[in-house]
Amino acid sequence: MAATASRSEAVKKLQRREAWRRRIPLLPALLFTIVVTQVPFLFSLWYSLTEWKIVPPEPRQFVGVDNYVDLFDSRFFREAVWTSILMTVFAVLLSVILGTLIALLLDRKFFGQGFVRTLLITPFLIMPVVAGLVWKNQMYSATFGVFNWVIEGLGFDRIEFVSRWPLWSIVIVLVWQWTPFMMLIILAGLQGQSASVLEAARVDGASPRATFFQITLPHLRPYLELGVLLGSIYLIQVFDHVAVITGGGPGSTNVPYFVFQRSIGGGWQFGLASAYSIVVVVASIIIATFGLRVLSGLLEGEDPA
Amino acid sequence: MAEVRYENASRIYPGSEIPAVNELNLDIDDGELLVLVGPSGSGKSTALRMLAGLEFVDQGSVYIGENDVTLSPPQDRDIAMVFQNYALYPSMTVAANMGFALKQQKVPKAERMERVREAARILDLEEYLDRKPKNLSGGQRQRVAMGRAIVRKPQVFLMDEPLSNLDAKLRVQTRTELADLQARLGVTTVYVTHDQVEAMTMGHRVAVLKDGVLQQADRPRTLYSKPVNRFVAGFIGSPAMNLIDTDVTSEGVAIGTLGLTLDPSVSSALTAQDDREVTVGVRPEHLKLSTAGLPGEVTVVEELGSESFVHVTVEHRGEPLVLVVRDAGETTTTRGDIVHVDVAGPTHVFENGGARLGE
Numbered sequence: 051m052a053a054t055a056s057r058s059e060a061v062k063k064l065q066r067r068e069a070w071r072r073r074i075p076l077l078p079a080l081l082f083t084i085v086v087t088q089v090p091f092l093f094s095l096w097y098s099l100t101e102w103k104i105v106p107p108e109p110r111q112f113v114g115v116d117n118y119v120d121l122f123d124s125r126f127f128r129e130a131v132w133t134s135i136l137m138t139v140f141a142v143l144l145s146v147i148l149g150t151l152i153a154l155l156l157d158r159k160f161f162g163q164g165f166v167r168t169l170l171i172t173p174f175l176i177m178p179v180v181a182g183l184v185w186k187n188q189m190y191s192a193t194f195g196v197f198n199w200v201i202e203g204l205g206f207d208r209i210e211f212v213s214r215w216p217l218w219s220i221v222i223v224l225v226w227q228w229t230p231f232m233m234l235i236i237l238a239g240l241q242g243q244s245a246s247v248l249e250a251a252r253v254d255g256a257s258p259r260a261t262f263f264q265i266t267l268p269h270l271r272p273y274l275e276l277g278v279l280l281g282s283i284y285l286i287q288v289f290d291h292v293a294v295i296t297g298g299g300p301g302s303t304n305v306p307y308f309v310f311q312r313s314i315g316g317g318w319q320f321g322l323a324s325a326y327s328i329v330v331v332v333a334s335i336i337i338a339t340f341g342l343r344v345l346s347g348l349l350e351g352e353d354p355a
Numbered sequence: 356m357a358e359v360r361y362e363n364a365s366r367i368y369p370g371s372e373i374p375a376v377n378e379l380n381l382d383i384d385d386g387e388l389l390v391l392v393g394p395s396g397s398g399k400s401t402a403l404r405m406l407a408g409l410e411f412v413d414q415g416s417v418y419i420g421e422n423d424v425t426l427s428p429p430q431d432r433d434i435a436m437v438f439q440n441y442a443l444y445p446s447m448t449v450a451a452n453m454g455f456a457l458k459q460q461k462v463p464k465a466e467r468m469e470r471v472r473e474a475a476r477i478l479d480l481e482e483y484l485d486r487k488p489k490n491l492s493g494g495q496r497q498r499v500a501m502g503r504a505i506v507r508k509p510q511v512f513l514m515d516e517p518l519s520n521l522d523a524k525l526r527v528q529t530r531t532e533l534a535d536l537q538a539r540l541g542v543t544t545v546y547v548t549h550d551q552v553e554a555m556t557m558g559h560r561v562a563v564l565k566d567g568v569l570q571q572a573d574r575p576r577t578l579y580s581k582p583v584n585r586f587v588a589g590f591i592g593s594p595a596m597n598l599i600d601t602d603v604t605s606e607g608v609a610i611g612t613l614g615l616t617l618d619p620s621v622s623s624a625l626t627a628q629d630d631r632e633v634t635v636g637v638r639p640e641h642l643k644l645s646t647a648g649l650p651g652e653v654t655v656v657e658e659l660g661s662e663s664f665v666h667v668t669v670e671h672r673g674e675p676l677v678l679v680v681r682d683a684g685e686t687t688t689t690r691g692d693i694v695h696v697d698v699a700g701p702t703h704v705f706e707n708g709g710a711r712l713g714e
């Protein structure tokens with residue numbers, strides 16, 4: 051009895067030592083990561099608990115959670131949150147759906163496949179500011195825009211897209227930029243699918259539709275999740291597009307732009323702005339975690355037999 | 356259940372000059388298990404996939420039962436296929452995998468479950484019905500792939516090297532089970548393998564392919580005792596038949612100093628052809644070590660327990676030649692011994708071009 055006890059003790063000790071042997075080489079990297087990522091976060095956290103305005107810059111006062119209380123009382127902040135949610139959800143969903151459709155089209159052999167793929171990827175490689183400018187001036191503009199040129203050619207009146215649908219003007223550009231990214235991820239997924247599984251489905255008499263929904267889509271699940279996750283994390287922080295296209299016009303001020311307005315954009319309330327950004331970080335983490343759970347649950351629902 | 360017929364069926368892959376399957380003519384009876392065998396790249400898979408509808412038939416036609424299916428898509432052919440890598444649907448449970456085809460046919464759920472359970476019982480898979488394929492062993496996956504095929508009760512089973520991913524022991528066991536299952540179900544089956552032992556043990560008939568051309572389709576025993584050409588003679592049988600190129604003299608043929616008299620049917624075929632050089636084939640079990648005969652030195656002794664194969668280097672036409680001779684399991688022959696080899700059974704003679712001469 052005693053022998054087995056001491057033996058399991060020894061095993062535990064060995065396991066502990068093994069665990070540390072693996073951790074130690076990672077420590078410097080971990081420390082570096084903490085310094086680079088967590089320290090600024092802690093600073094923000096500290097600022098968010100102070101009242102800090104540019105005039106007068108000092109003294110900074112510790113005000114506890116006052117900023118947070120103000121923030122949730124603020125109608126403008128709630129609106130910005132809502133705008134952020136709409137913007138992210140629409141942009142991510144539309145780009146995932148479009149990206150999947152295009153990937154399905156590209157996932158068959160045709161002449162010039164590589165060339166077409168490269169062409170399709172370019173929007174993703176364009177700088178957000180440039181994309182915003184191009185769309186604002188070349189596409190949406192009432193005077194110079196391609197859309198209005200077409201609309202007028204068809205005999206209708208010109209439309210001020212940006213002021214009429216500020217949120218959608220931004221979402222469309224985001225979708226335009228992010229569809230190629232989603233397409234790439236989904237395409238990788240499609241090409242990783244075993245050819246014989248698809249042949250088995252054909253022999254089993256599955257229609258293309260059934261094959262897509264019952265075999266291809268479940269296979270693509272991790273790829274879709276990855277696309278949604280990366281897309282959400284990035285798109286919740288979108289700033290450039292808002293700044294360039296609408297400049298925060300009605301209904302298009304998302305949280306990052308709101309934070310900017312309240313701090314260096316003229317509000318000069320750094321404490322409050324820090325509180326906003328902390329809320330966004332926490333919200334993103336929650337959304338990313340729960341969003342994925344929900345999505346997995348939806349796709350997992352496979353009927354047995 | 357149905358017969359299967361290939362009529363001058365060819366497949367020429369785009370961008371290739373030579374057909375992967377060349378004017379294949381083959382009749383497969385109802386309920387028969389036909390094995391397609393041949394070396395790698397001989398067109399076995401292509402021939403099977405032409406029957407499945409996964410590969411286009413460029414010339415000729417393919418029939419299942421009375422129907423010309425040459426241009427039908429796979430789903431209209433009422434066939435079930437077992438793939439080499441099993442091709443199970445990774446996101447579905449074993450039960451869903453087996454029921455998938457029935458679900459596509461809109462078979463009611465209760466009946467579907469019933470048939471899946473029935474197949475699972477036959478294949479001993481009942482306790483795994485709720486698992487995903489990735490949580491199964493190789494042998495279990497293989498059985499699920501079989502289950503997926505038998506649930507459908509199709510006209511024809513098509514199997515492309517279904518056992519090649521199993522270890523040697525399981526492969527031998529599974530091949531017996533599979534042959535037994537096929538006999539019980541009585542479904543016409545086309546089975547592809549590159550393993551000639553598998554072909555001989557399982558097939559009611561075996562079709563040997565080489566470079567897309569059918570060489571011979573016969574019962575295993577006929578294939579073994581009357582190979583139609585030099586290729587089949589060398590391909591079927593393990594260890595392979597001894598094939599010796601030799602000259603024809605007035606007395607017949609000779610291996611080294613060992614003269615062989617030719618069967619009258621062979622000699623008459625020879626005179627008709629006026630062929631001076633032929634290939635003589637003798638299976639290892641039709642050679643024996645004896646006191647008289649062709650002298651040679653033992654270079655290798657393969658002891659398999661029940662029998663041994665002795666490799667003897669003899670002199671033939673002034674050059675060394677290795678003959679493989681079967682000997683008893685408890686042989687006393689060892690490497691370096693000087694022995695004598697004699698013929699103790701039928702021999703085969705092939706003309707220069709490879710075709711069999713005589714009976």
Ligand SMILES: Nc1ncnc2c1ncn2[C@@H]1O[C@H](COP(=O)(O)OP(=O)(O)OP(=O)(O)O)[C@@H](O)[C@H]1O
Nearest residue numbers: 368369371375394395396397398399400401402549
């Ligand atoms: N998709 C394809 N395109 C072009 N050529 C092909 C294609 N598939 C097979 N081939 C060629 O056709 C010939 C027959 O191939 P097949 O796959 O039928 O051989 P196999 O007898 O099944 O061989 P293995 O035992 O290696 O599976 C080969 O020469 C191969 O290179």
Ligand SMILES: [Mg+2]
Nearest residue numbers: 399400401515
């Ligand atoms: Mg093959």
